[in-house]
Amino acid sequence: MEPNVTLSEVARLAGVSASTVSRILNGTANVDPQKRETVTRVMAQLNYRPNVLARGLASGRTMGVGVLTQDISSPFYGEALRGIERGLAGSGYHPIFTSGHWRLEEELGAIDDLLSRRVDAFIVLGGVVPSGKLREVAQGTPLVVLGREVPGLERQCLRLDNFAGAHAATCHLLELGHRSVAHIAGVPSHRDALDRLEGYRAALDDAGLAYDPGLVQEGDFMEPSGFLAATRLVESRSLFTAIFAANDQMAYGARLALFRKGLRVPDDVSLMGFDDLPGSAYTTPPLTTVRQPTHDMGRAAATCVLGMLRGEEATLPPLGLQLVIRESTARRPGA
């Protein structure tokens, strides 16, 4: 690993000017085939690697797409990140991931960092940054938002209909004959959590069933909270025969709680999640859930920013939630 070779050195050894080398590198203009070949050879020999920093400084483009996610290790966002990677692959643009952990300061810091790095575009996944900030950023840089709706940036936002998803999920349970279905909700500060709760309530309402506050427990989207919620539900001696958790991770927790209580799934109680994480097809029994096409969303976001980078208008495909019926839900016993 020779101490970084520069473009000028390549030029010198190839007997041409730096401009020529640059032109070959970028295909900016026609170059004598002879020289082109010589230069190419020298570059290979010297193992020349263009300096992205210098390039960015001079051209104004860094070929970097800043991705603000909330948690790189999250099974939920993971797939979206992969999707982004895939969507960007071959375009010359590279994703630069940072995480905000749903904390305002961290998110702002991450955005600042990305801005300092002069990324050419932005993809934001969820988070709590004020919409105003996002609008600000969007003014100077192509920006696509996944999982939230930013007023004024509708065309660049991809958000699924959580209400409809939760409604469908609950209906599925209802159609199986369940009359008393519990809900493990997410944090109320989270829009998705609210929408899912509303979808659940609406489905109940549509079926002429009364909403019973005693049947809904609040969690925080993580496994332990699901465990706790289900435990409370069981211990409250409510007569529910099904649980609809606002996401798969809480469903996992609930699953364990039921196991601990000696309740069988789905024989004694049906369990339903939301998200369809990669692991949900391998729980015992495999989890019925509402699939979020996170991978496709990531891909779509990438494709969209690439388009915007080309000067096109933002276009996001219509993506939908889908009920995935597996084995954790069944007809109500005795129904």
Added chain:
Amino acid sequence: MEPNVTLSEVARLAGVSASTVSRILNGTANVDPQKRETVTRVMAQLNYRPNVLARGLASGRTMGVGVLTQDISSPFYGEALRGIERGLAGSGYHPIFTSGHWRLEEELGAIDDLLSRRVDAFIVLGGVVPSGKLREVAQGTPLVVLGREVPGLERQCLRLDNFAGAHAATCHLLELGHRSVAHIAGVPSHRDALDRLEGYRAALDDAGLAYDPGLVQEGDFMEPSGFLAATRLVESRSLFTAIFAANDQMAYGARLALFRKGLRVPDDVSLMGFDDLPGSAYTTPPLTTVRQPTHDMGRAAATCVLGMLRGEEATLPPLGLQLVIRESTARRPGA
């Protein structure tokens, strides 16, 4: 979002030279408190954001740590990435993640990209890049490797004793009275897979048990392969009472296969994994496994490169594997 303000503009508006602003920014030298205050105010007013590119070009340091992982969405690497994030937090250095997907070309490409970005240091997680390449990189840049041993770079490598881990895992099963324990191995091209297989064999040997090739199935570290392997095992009518999977993901697959075959865990067969993924505490029953301290490893790697960046020698803490006994393993029925 004003079109990026520059240092010179700040200087001009503050009535000082650019150098002074730079000095304030970097704490390079003493500056008149008055001017400092003025400049600081102007920077805030203009929402000035130093250009990382220019800074890197001029100083030679980009404050970026390149992280080559294999799969950002992998539950296994995820924790390590978080650890790296944490370890780097507050240091001024930022991680830049790229993934190689265990494919030589992609990994080389990723390294090249990172090199082009002039990252100040490297953290490599697993992968198949030739050791020579890593040694080459290490020559010019602080480098730490997780999950593999690079000859000549021992001090900068953190690798756990997979042999010992697998040995302990198998012994645990043996101590529970199991005499016929099956193994779902990983891809033989993967060093860890080999070590774990060896650990399994050694434990058998230590117990005076013969190695039965019919009891080991090869997988690829993913859930479906675990499912397949366990299915084959069951259908082969071997008389095993325990399965040791080379990683948790394959154990998940095996768990489902057993479920499908109507075999109870651990009543009919004990199941053991390796890794202790975040989800393993929430499977039903919770999975007994060998814990890899991936988060700590990530943190340690970060701390180590930070030290090297300060000119210190590479030092990695001794980290170990740990048997985590949960509920998927039990005394052999009738033993």
Added chain:
DNA sequence: TTGTACGCGTTATCAA
């Protein structure tokens, strides 16, 4: 303590 001048590696403008 401060400012000037120069360099970092590349692209872009302009002549030739």
Added chain:
DNA sequence: TTGATAACGCGTACAA
């Protein structure tokens, strides 16, 4: 088609 030359935004000797 090619080559000077000037930016790009910042850090840093050096001189003051």
